[in-house]
Amino acid sequence: MTGHRLRQALASLASVPVTLFGLVLVTFLIGRAMPIDPVIAIAGDHAPPDVIARVRLEMGLDQPLPVQFWIYLRNLLHGDLGHSVMTSRAVTEDIARFFPATLELATTAMIVAVLLGVPLGVVAAWRQGSRFDHVVRVFSLAGQSVPVFVLGLVCLLVFYAKLGIAPGTGQLDVAYEGLVPHITGMLVLDAALDGDWDEFWDAAAHLVQPAAVLAYFSMAYITRMTRAFMIEALSGEYIVTARAKGLSASRILWRHAFGNITVRLVTVLALAYAGLLEGAVITETVFSWPGIGLYLTGSLLNADMNAVLGATLVIGLVYLVLNLLSDLAYSLLDPRVR
Amino acid sequence: MLVEIENLRVQFPTATGMSEAVRNVSLTLGQEKLGIVGESGSGKSLTARSIMRLLPSNARITADRLQFDGIDLLTADEPALRRIRGRRAGLIMQDPKYSLNPVMTAGAQIAEAWRVHRGGSRKVAAQAAIDLLAQVQIRDPARVAGSYPHELSGGMGQRVMIAMMLAPDPELLIADEPTSALDASVQAEILRLIEDLVSRRGMGLLLISHDLPLVSHFCDRVAVMYAGRIVEELPAGELTRATHPYTRGLLECLPTLSHPQRRLKVMQRDPSWLI
Amino acid sequence: MSAFTTVLSRDWLLSETPASRAQAAWVRRYRGWLQFRANGLAMVGLATVAVMIVASLAAPLLAWQNPSAQDLAGRLAWPSAAHWFGTDELGRDIFSRILYGGRITLGMVVAVVALVAPIGLAVGSVAGYLGGIVDRVLMRVTDVFLAFPRLVLALAFVAALKPGITSAIIAIALTAWPPYARLARAETMTVRNTDFIAAVRLAGASAPRIILRHIVPLCLSSVIVRVTLDMSGIILTAAALGFLGMGAQPPMPEWGTMIAASRAYILEQWWVPTIPGVAIFAVSLAFNLLGDGMRDVLDPRQR
Numbered sequence: 001m002t003g004h005r006l007r008q009a010l011a012s013l014a015s016v017p018v019t020l021f022g023l024v025l026v027t028f029l030i031g032r033a034m035p036i037d038p039v040i041a042i043a044g045d046h047a048p049p050d051v052i053a054r055v056r057l058e059m060g061l062d063q064p065l066p067v068q069f070w071i072y073l074r075n076l077l078h079g080d081l082g083h084s085v086m087t088s089r090a091v092t093e094d095i096a097r098f099f100p101a102t103l104e105l106a107t108t109a110m111i112v113a114v115l116l117g118v119p120l121g122v123v124a125a126w127r128q129g130s131r132f133d134h135v136v137r138v139f140s141l142a143g144q145s146v147p148v149f150v151l152g153l154v155c156l157l158v159f160y161a162k163l164g165i166a167p168g169t170g171q172l173d174v175a176y177e178g179l180v181p182h183i184t185g186m187l188v189l190d191a192a193l194d195g196d197w198d199e200f201w202d203a204a205a206h207l208v209q210p211a212a213v214l215a216y217f218s219m220a221y222i223t224r225m226t227r228a229f230m231i232e233a234l235s236g237e238y239i240v241t242a243r244a245k246g247l248s249a250s251r252i253l254w255r256h257a258f259g260n261i262t263v264r265l266v267t268v269l270a271l272a273y274a275g276l277l278e279g280a281v282i283t284e285t286v287f288s289w290p291g292i293g294l295y296l297t298g299s300l301l302n303a304d305m306n307a308v309l310g311a312t313l314v315i316g317l318v319y320l321v322l323n324l325l326s327d328l329a330y331s332l333l334d335p336r337v338r
Numbered sequence: 339m340l341v342e343i344e345n346l347r348v349q350f351p352t353a354t355g356m357s358e359a360v361r362n363v364s365l366t367l368g369q370e371k372l373g374i375v376g377e378s379g380s381g382k383s384l385t386a387r388s389i390m391r392l393l394p395s396n397a398r399i400t401a402d403r404l405q406f407d408g409i410d411l412l413t414a415d416e417p418a419l420r421r422i423r424g425r426r427a428g429l430i431m432q433d434p435k436y437s438l439n440p441v442m443t444a445g446a447q448i449a450e451a452w453r454v455h456r457g458g459s460r461k462v463a464a465q466a467a468i469d470l471l472a473q474v475q476i477r478d479p480a481r482v483a484g485s486y487p488h489e490l491s492g493g494m495g496q497r498v499m500i501a502m503m504l505a506p507d508p509e510l511l512i513a514d515e516p517t518s519a520l521d522a523s524v525q526a527e528i529l530r531l532i533e534d535l536v537s538r539r540g541m542g543l544l545l546i547s548h549d550l551p552l553v554s555h556f557c558d559r560v561a562v563m564y565a566g567r568i569v570e571e572l573p574a575g576e577l578t579r580a581t582h583p584y585t586r587g588l589l590e591c592l593p594t595l596s597h598p599q600r601r602l603k604v605m606q607r608d609p610s611w612l613i
Numbered sequence: 614m615s616a617f618t619t620v621l622s623r624d625w626l627l628s629e630t631p632a633s634r635a636q637a638a639w640v641r642r643y644r645g646w647l648q649f650r651a652n653g654l655a656m657v658g659l660a661t662v663a664v665m666i667v668a669s670l671a672a673p674l675l676a677w678q679n680p681s682a683q684d685l686a687g688r689l690a691w692p693s694a695a696h697w698f699g700t701d702e703l704g705r706d707i708f709s710r711i712l713y714g715g716r717i718t719l720g721m722v723v724a725v726v727a728l729v730a731p732i733g734l735a736v737g738s739v740a741g742y743l744g745g746i747v748d749r750v751l752m753r754v755t756d757v758f759l760a761f762p763r764l765v766l767a768l769a770f771v772a773a774l775k776p777g778i779t780s781a782i783i784a785i786a787l788t789a790w791p792p793y794a795r796l797a798r799a800e801t802m803t804v805r806n807t808d809f810i811a812a813v814r815l816a817g818a819s820a821p822r823i824i825l826r827h828i829v830p831l832c833l834s835s836v837i838v839r840v841t842l843d844m845s846g847i848i849l850t851a852a853a854l855g856f857l858g859m860g861a862q863p864p865m866p867e868w869g870t871m872i873a874a875s876r877a878y879i880l881e882q883w884w885v886p887t888i889p890g891v892a893i894f895a896v897s898l899a900f901n902l903l904g905d906g907m908r909d910v911l912d913p914r915q916r
């Protein structure tokens with residue numbers, strides 16, 4: 001029986017290389033379709049013709065497309081995503097520098113979203129049709145309908161400008177800029193590791209608003225799914241059995257109904273976390289949060305092709321891994337999947 | 339009397355008004371075996387579940403009297419009902435595939451029923467679960483206790499269900515078509531097991547079934563339901579003397595070896611039965 | 614005449630014993646409508662969507678100001694009788710711009726759906742009907758497109774195509790079709806082996822004909838539900854592209870673009886970027902409420 005489980009897990013793993021290859025191919029083709037000449041991006045606008053010709057040759061751009069793809073693939077395997085014009089650093093280096101901030105933001109948002117969204121969904125399902133259920137429903141539909149950038153701007157307006165209880169944009173106050181040592185790249189964590197509590201509180205305060213905006217975005221989804229799963233679970237015959245056994249309402253709700261949806265919920269949480277990447281792109285732009293999303297939009301506006309493609313590829317990769325984890329969770333955790 | 343029901347009605351709201359699923363049913367049940375038969379949708383399950391107040395949330399229930407051992411079930415609050423559910427009355431449902439919790443082991447589900455009513459440590463309850471599984475004639479109780487429902491056969495699952503409901507030692511057992519989902523070969527075994535346990539422990543039994551001869555064989559009394567009411571109630575031995583045309587119809591529709599018929603009779607329904 | 618009144622009567626529509634298949638279908642629809650109507654929120658959604666469609670179609674009649682007429686002297690004005698929603702950073706009337714922006718949003722949504730539904734249906738039904746290697750290849754391609762977050766892939770596409778409304782539409786469509794393909798494939802798989810498809814096949818119909826004439830119509834209803842539920846996602850992605858400067862370009866009165874252009878004024882003249890934000894939110898919420906109500910009726914399991 002474990003053998004079967006393993007096989008199922010392996011089957012979902014087996015599709016990864018193909019999807020991965022497709023991912024890289026799509027990114028490559030987008031790059032080649034770009035109206036920007038990659039040679040000029042490297043050699044500069046005013047490079048003499050012989051330099052341009054040499055760079056073109058070096059980049060293998062005179063080769064047929066499949067060969068170019070092969071070169072792209074080979075560079076990729078060596079961790080070479082090219083250079084960014086905007087920062088004039090290697091794209092991989094840039095991504096390593098920007099990614100931790102996104103991780104910090106998305107993870108904080110995720111924790112908040114789960115801690116609020118799951119209980120809301122469970123209680124709404126338990127009290128299906130009640131006023132509480134309706135309020136939760138509207139609240140979560142609103143969360144799915146509000147554009148993240150509008151919510152972010154309104155938050156800045158209300159809490160920063162009008163009430164003055166929240167710090168402005170960015171990851172840290174200018175006063176502390178450059179004082180936190182680079183350990184994990186996640187400022188709140190680094191400040192704590194450094195033992196500087198002023199910096200820690202400032203970094204944490206800066207995290208609150210973007211994380212809350214992002215959390216609302218995915219909490220809406222988590223609440224909805226939890227509620228739907230719970231309603232289905234609560235209509236199961238085994239719930240009648242549990243009631244017939246004389247169990248208390250909370251035990252029926254959490255042990256029997258919720259116990260039946262945890263695995264599916266884990267897969268939803270993985271997907272929600274992946275969805276946060278998308279929200280992060282916009283949230284980071286609004287709050288000037290120096291993460292991969294800000295890097296992506298910044299390089300888009302500067303037509304910095306290598307950076308755009310690198311960021312897209314990395315986000316796609318993370319997304320793929322999270323989707324994969326969600327699949328694996330299903331085949332490895334659920335006692336019914338054998 | 340263990341159970342006393344007088345003029346029980348169960349209704350459901352629909353787009354066109356209330357639909358009556360159970361109408362004016364009256365029943366009493368002591369330490370005996372009562373069978374309820376009737377076709378699908380005749381209200382057997384709803385009647386039985388009313389005794390445990392386990393109706394769907396949109397059901398409206400009214401009765402002149404609905405009592406369990408003198409306790410008024412209509413006015414009883416949730417804690418009072420919980421002292422009856424499981425502790426004093428158990429319910430076995432049709433298909434163990436759906437009525438057992440798929441993500442808890444059989445042992446854990448039985449132990450839970452034990453602990454919630456009898457207390458005791460986890461270890462004691464786990465041991466009690468294994469003992470109970472042995473009592474329902476499972477040969478390898480320790481292994482079954484560690485299995486998930488989908489790893490058990492239908493007959494095995496139903497034994498687990500019975501063990502679970504017997505854990506707190508109830509006075510009444512309601513079995514709602516306990517063998518309909520099982521193979522014919524297992525059906526008799528399960529029924530014999532139920533009969534054996536019920537008579538040994540001196541419990542009351544309410545057995546619901548489609549199968550008139552089977553019920554009359556196992557029970558002391560039989561009530562026949564049609565379209566939400568009890569149309570006839572009689573001692574099991576006197577089934578052949580049934581007077582209601584519906585009961586007669588049910589009996590005559592059965593094929594027998596002693597009186598072979600070319601064509602089986604088809605039930606002729608009469609609207610006047612509804613009044 | 615009497616036959617007509619019978620058809621329209623409530624009893625006929627609520628009959629427990631329909632006399633014909635057509636009546637049975639109408640009974641089902643009427644019951645669904647009754648259930649939908651009882652859901653107040655869904656009705657609010659429906660009404661808002663209706664108002665939005667009418668208002669944007671009638672924008673030239675309703676908006677008495679030219680949406681692109683600038684008045685630098687009267688810029689960033691607070692709402693007044695002359696300018697119901699005030700004026701923007703170039704002194705243009707925000708009310709008119711919101712109405713005309715509705716047209717752009719609506720147009721983009723319609724264009725995306727018109728592209729996505731046929732592509733998704735084609736890929737899904739062909740994969741589902743033919744099965745085998747075709748199915749595997751098409752589904753792998755679908756997986757690849759699902760492997761990117763929608764907005765990020767759309768951003769990359771737009772960057773490759775050159776920012777603008779057309780690119781935005783194409784990019785959103787390219788990222789939105791995979792779920793439709795999956796849906797159509799699942800539906801096709803369930804009917805592929807039914808007797809009536811076998812009968813059609815025995816009658817000598819070719820695969821394209823079977824797919825076009827018999828399978829696609831069966832997938833259509835679930836695709837329509839899915840489209841309603843997808844609307845708000847499309848609207849939000851379009852607005853996000855506009856906000857990031859990758860969608861509609863100024864001076865077009867697209868809502869996301871309007872916010873991007875005026876976001877610098879959020880702290881002082883806060884209504885200028887907020888009003889288009891509210892418009893996006895309202896329309897997207899309306900579609901969500903509508904879709905939610907429809908799902909309740911059409912899929913009682915509430916998934």
Ligand SMILES: Nc1ncnc2c1ncn2[C@@H]1O[C@H](COP(=O)(O)OP(=O)(O)OP(=O)(O)O)[C@@H](O)[C@H]1O
Nearest residue numbers: 350359376377378379380381382383384385394396
């Ligand atoms: N939740 C519900 N909502 C509406 N009507 C219901 C509901 N549950 C049961 N009913 C109706 O009540 C009637 C009686 O149901 P019941 O389950 O008691 O029948 P039954 O005699 O046990 O049938 P079966 O032999 O199929 O189990 C059925 O006709 C059914 O339509």
Ligand SMILES: [Mg+2]
Nearest residue numbers: 382383384514
């Ligand atoms: Mg029943």
